[in-house]
Amino acid sequence: xxxxxxxxxxxxxxxxxxxxxxxxxxxxxxxxxxxxxxxxxxxxxxxxxxxxxxxxxxxxxxxxxxxxxxxxxxxxxxxxxxxxxxxxxxxxxxxxxxxxxxxxxxxxxxxxxxxxxxxxxxxxxxxxxxxxxxxxxxxxxxxxxxxxxxxxxxxxxxxxxxxxxxxxxxxxxxxxxxxxxxxxxxxxxxxxxxxxxxxxxxxxxxxxxxxxxxxxxxxxxxxxxxxxxxxxxxxxxxxxxxxxxxxxxxxxxxxxxxxxxxxxxxxxxxxxxxxxxxxxxxxxxxxxxxxxxxxxxxxxxxxxxxxxxxxxxxxxxxxxxxxxxxxxxxxxxxxxxxxxxxxxxxxxxxxxxxxxxxxxxxxxxxxxxxxxxxxxxxxxxxxxxxxxxxxxxxxxxxxxxxxxxxxxxxxxxxxxxxxxxxxxxxxxxxxxxxxxxxxxxxxxxxxxxxxxxxxxxxxxxxxxxxxxxxxxxxxxxxxxxxxxxxxxxxxxxxxxxxxxxxxxxxxxxxxxxxxxxxxxxxxxxxxxxxxxxxxxxxxxxxxxxxxxxxxxxxxxxxxxxxxxxxxxxxxxxxxxxxxxxxxxxxxxxxxxxxxxxxxxxx
Numbered sequence: 001x002x003x004x005x006x007x008x009x010x011x012x013x014x015x016x017x018x019x020x021x022x023x024x025x026x027x028x029x030x031x032x033x034x035x036x037x038x039x040x041x042x043x044x045x046x047x048x049x050x051x052x053x054x055x056x057x058x059x060x061x062x063x064x065x066x067x068x069x070x071x072x073x074x075x076x077x078x079x080x081x082x083x084x085x086x087x088x089x090x091x092x093x094x095x096x097x098x099x100x101x102x103x104x105x106x107x108x109x110x111x112x113x114x115x116x117x118x119x120x121x122x123x124x125x126x127x128x129x130x131x132x133x134x135x136x137x138x139x140x141x142x143x144x145x146x147x148x149x150x151x152x153x154x155x156x157x158x159x160x161x162x163x164x165x166x167x168x169x170x171x172x173x174x175x176x177x178x179x180x181x182x183x184x185x186x187x188x189x190x191x192x193x194x195x196x197x198x199x200x201x202x203x204x205x206x207x208x209x210x211x212x213x214x215x216x217x218x219x220x221x222x223x224x225x226x227x228x229x230x231x232x233x234x235x236x237x238x239x240x241x242x243x244x245x246x247x248x249x250x251x252x253x254x255x256x257x258x259x260x261x262x263x264x265x266x267x268x269x270x271x272x273x274x275x276x277x278x279x280x281x282x283x284x285x286x287x288x289x290x291x292x293x294x295x296x297x298x299x300x301x302x303x304x305x306x307x308x309x310x311x312x313x314x315x316x317x318x319x320x321x322x323x324x325x326x327x328x329x330x331x332x333x334x335x336x337x338x339x340x341x342x343x344x345x346x347x348x349x350x351x352x353x354x355x356x357x358x359x360x361x362x363x364x365x366x367x368x369x370x371x372x373x374x375x376x377x378x379x380x381x382x383x384x385x386x387x388x389x390x391x392x393x394x395x396x397x398x399x400x401x402x403x404x405x406x407x408x409x410x411x412x413x414x415x416x417x418x419x420x421x422x423x424x425x426x427x428x429x430x431x432x433x434x435x436x437x438x439x440x441x442x443x444x445x446x447x448x449x450x451x452x453x454x455x456x457x458x459x460x461x462x463x464x465x466x467x468x469x470x471x472x473x474x475x476x477x478x479x480x481x482x483x484x485x486x487x488x489x490x491x492x493x494x495x496x497x498x499x500x501x502x503x504x505x506x507x508x509x510x511x512x513x514x515x516x517x518x519x520x521x522x523x524x525x526x527x528x529x530x531x532x533x534x535x536x537x538x539x540x541x542x543x544x545x546x547x548x549x550x551x552x553x554x555x556x557x558x559x560x561x562x563x564x565x566x567x568x569x570x571x572x573x574x575x576x577x578x579x580x581x582x583x584x585x586x587x588x589x590x591x592x593x594x595x596x597x598x599x600x601x602x
Contacts, residue, residue: 033291037284041277053226056250059189060228064147067175067184068156072145074102075160075171078113102173110174117167135159135170138238147177150235154198154245157235177230177245185246192249194225201229201242225249301329305336317344360392360420367393367423370430372400375570376408378478380529383410384570385596386577394592395422396537397430401437406478409437412490412596413471414537416511422592425463432458448473448522452486452512460516468513472535481527481600486520488512491538494560498530498602502557505533530602532572534560539591540576546586555583569597
C-alpha cells in the first residue's frame with residue numbers, strides 16, 4: 001500500500017521541483033504574454049474584417065443613394081419640358097430628347113406623366129413602356145425621392161407634383177433595383193456586386209448558425225459575400241422596411257480607397273485603428289522578445305550560480321562563474337566571484353593557520369621539556385611547580401637547579417607579552433641562567449644578587465627596548481633551612497608559617513632587561529618547620545571571573561590558608577591552580593599562570 005501511495009507522491013514532488021525552476025515560470029509568463037498577444041491580434045483582425053465587410057456594403061449603399069439623388073433631376077426635367085396641360089407631351093419637341101437620354105442613361109427605367117384636371121385624371125405618356133403608377137395616400141403632395149418596395153420589387157422612385165393653373169401635373173420616374181444596376185454599381189464601386197432575390201432582412205434568421213456567422217463575418221479571406229441591406233418604403237403603406245437586394249465580395253484595398261475617396265470619417269477611424277493595432281502588436285512583440293531575453297538571462301545566471309555554488313560547496317574555491325552581462329545579474333556574478341576569491345584566500349589562510357597551529361603544538365611539546373620533568377628531592381622539604389600558558393606557548397618560566405650539597409636554585413620568571421615572542425625570550429632566559437650557574441667559580445656559588453645582575457645585563461636590549469621579565473631567584477639550603485632570594489619585579493611570594501602567619505617577600509628591584517646597570521641585593525630568610533612558600537606570577541592574581549572581578553591578593557592569601565599543612569608542595573600547587581581555574585570558569589584565560597611551592601616538613 002505504501003509503495004502505491006509513493007508513486008503519486010514522487011510524481012507530485014517531481015512536478016513541484018520542475019515548477020520551482022525559474023525557467024519554467026518564465027516560460028509560463030512568456031506563453032501567457034504570447035497567447036494574450038495572439039488573442040488581441042485575432043480579435044483586432046476579426047473586428048477589422050467586420051468593419052471592412054460592413055464598409056464594403058456601405059460603399060454600395062452610398063452609390064445607390066447617389067443614384068437616388070440623380071433621379072430627382074429626371075422628374076423635374078419631364079415637368080419642365082412637358083408644356084401646357086392641354087398639350088400632349090408627345091407633340092413636345094423638347095421631351096423626346098429627354099426621354100431618349102433617360103432610356104440611355106438609366107436602362108430599364110420607366111417614366112410617367114399624370115395630369116389631374118376638372119375633367120379627370122389622365123396619362124399624357126400613353127406609350128406602352130410608360131406604366132401608370134398608382135398614387136398612394138401617404139405620398140407627400142409635392143415631391144418624393146427614395147427607395148421603395150412595390151409588390152416585392154425594389155425600385156428607385158421619384159415623384160414630383162406641380163400645380164399649373166386649373167390642373168396638377170405629376171411626373172413619376174422609376175428605376176428597378178436589379179441586374180443592370182448591379183453592373184453599374186460594380187463598375188462604380190470596383191467590387192463584384194451580385195444581384196440576389198429581394199427579401200426582407202432579419203437580424204436573427206432561424207436558419208442562421210453560429211459557425212456560419214463566424215465564418216462569414218469574422219474570418220478574413222472568406223469567400224462568402226456580404227449582404228447589402230437597403231432601407232426602403234413600402235409603396236402601399238409607407239412603412240420603412242429593410243430589404244436585401246445585392247451581395248458584395250469585400251476587397252480590403254478597394255474598400256479603403258473608396259472610403260477615402262468618398263471622404264468617409266469611418267475610413268479615417270479604420271486607418272487609425274489599423275495603426276493602433278499595429279502599434280499594440282509591435283509593443284507586445286517587443287515585450288515578448290524582451291521577456292524571452294530577460295528570462296533566458298535570468299535562467300542562465302541562476303544556472304551558472306547554482307553550478308558555482310555546488311563547486312564551492314564541494315571545496316573547489318578556484319571556480320569562477322562567467323559574467324555574461326553588465327547589469328544587476330552581471331554584478332551578482334561579479335560579487336559571487338569576489339566571494340569565491342575571498343573564500344579561496346580564507347581557505348589558504350586557514351591552511352596556513354593550521355600549519356602554524358601544528359607548529360605551535362610542536363613548540364608546546366618542546367617547551368614542556370624546558371620545565372623540570374622531576375621535582376628535586378630534598379631532606380626535610382618538598383618543591384613543586386605548575387604552569388598554564390594563556391596561548392599554545394607561554395612566556396612564564398619556572399626551573400629547579402641543583403647547586404650541590406643539599407642546595408637547590410629556584411627560578412620563577414614572567415616574560416612580558418604572550419605567545420611565541422615571549423616563549424622564545426623565556427627559553428633564552430633559561431638557557432642564559434643555566435649557563436651562568438654551570439660556570440666555575442662565579443657560577444653556582446655566586447651570590448644571588450650578582451647572578452641576577454648578570455642575567456639583567458644579558459637580557460637588556462637583546463629582544464628590543466620594550467622587552468623585560470619579572471624574576472624571582474632563590475637558593476635554598478636544606479641543611480640550614482635558609483632561603484636566599486632576589487625579587488626583581490615579581491609579585492611578592494607568600495610565606496605561611498607553621499602558626500598560620502602570613503609574610504610577603506616584597507620586591508626591591510626592577511624587572512630584568514629594563515636597565516642594564518641596575519643593582520640587585522639578596523636577602524636571607526630562615527624557613528621554620530611547617531612553613532610553606534608560595535611563589536607565583538601575576539597571571540594568578542589577575543585572573544578574572546565572568547563578572548570581570550580579579551582573583552586578587554586577598555583571595556589568594558585566603559586560599560593559601562585553606563590548604564592543609566599536611567599536603568606536600570605538589571598538592572599545594574595543584575590546589576592553588578584548581579582554585580584559580582574554578583574562579584575563571586566561562587572566561588578566556590587572561591595571562592600565563594605559574595605557581596612554585598616550597599614546603600618545609602613540620
